Amino acid sequence: MSRKIDASRRNFLRNASVMSLVGASGVPFALNLLTMGAAAAQTTSDYKAIVCLFLSGGNDHANTVLATDPTSWTSYTSVRTTSEAGSIALPAVGMAGGILPVVPNTVQTGREFGLHPSLGPLKDLFDAGRAGIVANVGPLIMPTTRAQYRAQSVALPPKLFSHNDQQSLWQSYKPEGATFGWGGRMGDLLASMNTNTTFTSISASGNAVFLAGQTINQYQVNASGAVPIGGITGSLFGAPAGSNPLQAIVAGSRANVFERDHAAIVKRSIDAQGVLSTAMLPAGASGVADPTQYTNPNTGALANNSLATQLQTVARVIGGRGGLGARRQIFFVSMGGFDTHDFEKTNHSDLMAKLAHALSYFDTTLSTLGGADLRSQVTLFTASDFGRTFTSNGDGTDHGWGSHHFVVGGAVKGKDIYGTFPVTGLNHDQDVGSGSLLPAISVDQYGGTMAKWFGLSDTQIADVFPNIVNFPNRDLGFMA
Template identity: 55%
Template sequence: MNHFNSRRRFLASALTLAGQQSLPLLAGLGAAANASAADDYKALICIFLNGGNDAYNTVLACDPDSWRQYQRYRASGASPIALGASDALRLSPVTAQAGREFTLHPALGALKKMFDDGRAAIVANVGPLVQPTTATAFRNGTAVLPRELFSHNDQQSVWQSSKPEGAAYGWGGRIADMVAAGNSNNMFTCISTAENAVFVSGRTLTQYQLAPAGVTAIRPMTTTLFGAHNHPLANIITAPSNNLIAKEYAATTRRAMEAQAYLSSAMAASGSGGIPEPSLYPHPVTGVATVNPLAVQLQTVARVIAGRSSLGVRRQVFYLSLGGFDTHADQIARHGDLMARLAHALSYFDKLSGNIMGTNMREQLTMFTASDFGRTLVTNGDGTDHGWGGHHIVAGGAVRGRDIYGAFPAIGLGHEQEVGRGALLPSISVEQYGATMAKWFGLSTSQLRDVFPNIGNFSQSTLGFMS
């Protein structure tokens, strides 16, 4: 009987074969990479701030002119959202911006230490762009713009993929596609500890999803029943079948179960003898110490990285998220808590990366923030509304830190980087931001053009913040 009498049957059979054969080889592949994976390893770690982070209250321009404008638009309303300028959190960037002074949100003290130590930088006014444009062109309708601006779902997708909602793959996944040949096992190249994210979906690579605290088993199939060696349900749904759909379902399930067991054994333990637990973080308003979910995700990332040799990976891309940034109301308290979580988690991983199971990996690990969009300068009375450009953080030992990259925009209304109520027209595109890290990751100029379709529209394809 000819099992390959149609393209569809051929593909289904090939997928089943891959599912049956790939995972039993994982241990051997990992062992073969043991000696080299630890020596030539890099990871990109995207921290997505879901909801649209208010950049104006993250990095503040506090020179006298900027401060007057900031207070004018944020110190009004029923519940003012203006912060005080803290001398203790003043930034002294290596590259001065004439007449400008800067400070951080009061909860970002741990980030300031990383900045001052040269392991963190600010990239100013980043956002989705198709090509350079002006506020004048935006207002008169002649600008070529990304689709569906100011929409949460679409702009999350545009940030992650250059396309609105419905995109099949993102630039993190495409970067991974380009370097995957260096991994002897690609199953764990793209990993999300949060939602199913287009950012870590490639054309050829599929993201592997973890729970924030680690591997999630398929239950109850990974348990026993009445002391039996294998749960009967596992035997039933992974059994061979002549039906192509059933065969692929069984192969996929079997692959998931084997991958779960393999990754669990490769990851470092948490706590004593493994990757240290993050400390509790104090809520900046209540003072109550509690678990930081972002730090827990970063602990899981470190546990995976510690198992890189067994997994056979030299390049990995991770996606994490922290939600709650859609601060239309109660912004001072809500945003302050989120900034405290972010700073606590960044500092925790910065310390971890200096000693992951006895190895200093700071030069090999780069964290960066992303978000739907920035927010308006003008308060709505108790919060802010959807904007466009925003300021972002890049951190790690390979970052050319203690600097602000890109011209910091003026504060106020009516200038050339403002498109309404203080929403910022980005001066740096997401693609330039991503391409800078992709180049550090090992991509060539031609590969950058493949991953970032609009990069050729900008005179400067990379920004210099990576060593």
């Protein structure tokens, strides 16, 4: 009985605080929020979220997921061992600090596999069946052979090997200048499942074309939560009531059509900030536990992990899904530093440690979020500008094309590698130069598989991923 009374008291206080936060001008918005609570129990069981983790700069896939069978390992070491000082080859399985072996459920004859030595926590997720690997993914318009690529006899993605263009292409099918992405388009189609569509598409890492829809706008948050407009609440220049006239100025009614539209946008921003600040769980022991520090594998020093902090923010928003009336949400987080032309072995090792630490933290956090295990309702996937060349420039690598990626979550059919793992070495059928991989799986297939789990119909998937009609296998099978 005491639990019911406490819960009712908490709901009352939360609803009352919403009213005080948004003020009189936001009463309709606040009243709309109050109706969300009544439906929360019905919507949260049907809740699903997709999280895009973008590795900016182009992750070196060949030192992330490796083939370790004798033939592959001989090719790997012969190409990537450049000099004792500049070698980018990793230590073998069984050596000190060596590659971590993984055994996928599906046998690829004659092949053995491993992960970067810094990916221990991610290996644990893989072995537990909550992480899978999708091999050799990249932007494609249609299935393409090396001969067709060389002859330019089929349509190819534009501006390959360019950072800005390939980041945009991964997120939106178009080079730099695109106005909407496939995460935003999924939001467009499923936003009606949310009581308040404002919180459908959320970035914890600044502006991302991935989240921009044709009708849905992305909402940006940071480690402090919703980003407020300065001076709208509290005192202003020492005057306790100074924020009231400022709010009337920036969000009041106007006769001019442009001023009226601007004021309406500002007012929505003020209202939304109040709603999200109240709904999302707090950081720390009373809400979503702060991430521990990770260990830098090069120095042994403990340090903060900004990626884990971004994922904490995502978890805090997910924890407030009932108060937001959300049943479908798309998130974006990112980490940079992957353009490893120099000092790759050292820098990439640190990046892999941060990645694995953050993913393990997110998995643990979701397992008890608000007293519920939400891991089967949240799927995270990695993306990156491109893979990198298999050859080295001395102590780094250059821009490539295809790359291996991770999908993490309780709904993932984990402990497996999806797609045929490419030949390790040079001058094979998927080498378009210097060991840069010609993708065997398109971004459309990769995203379309998650979109199906997310609830999109085949027709909607074809709308979101316009090139998927060119591929016979539209569901890669890695989602339950």
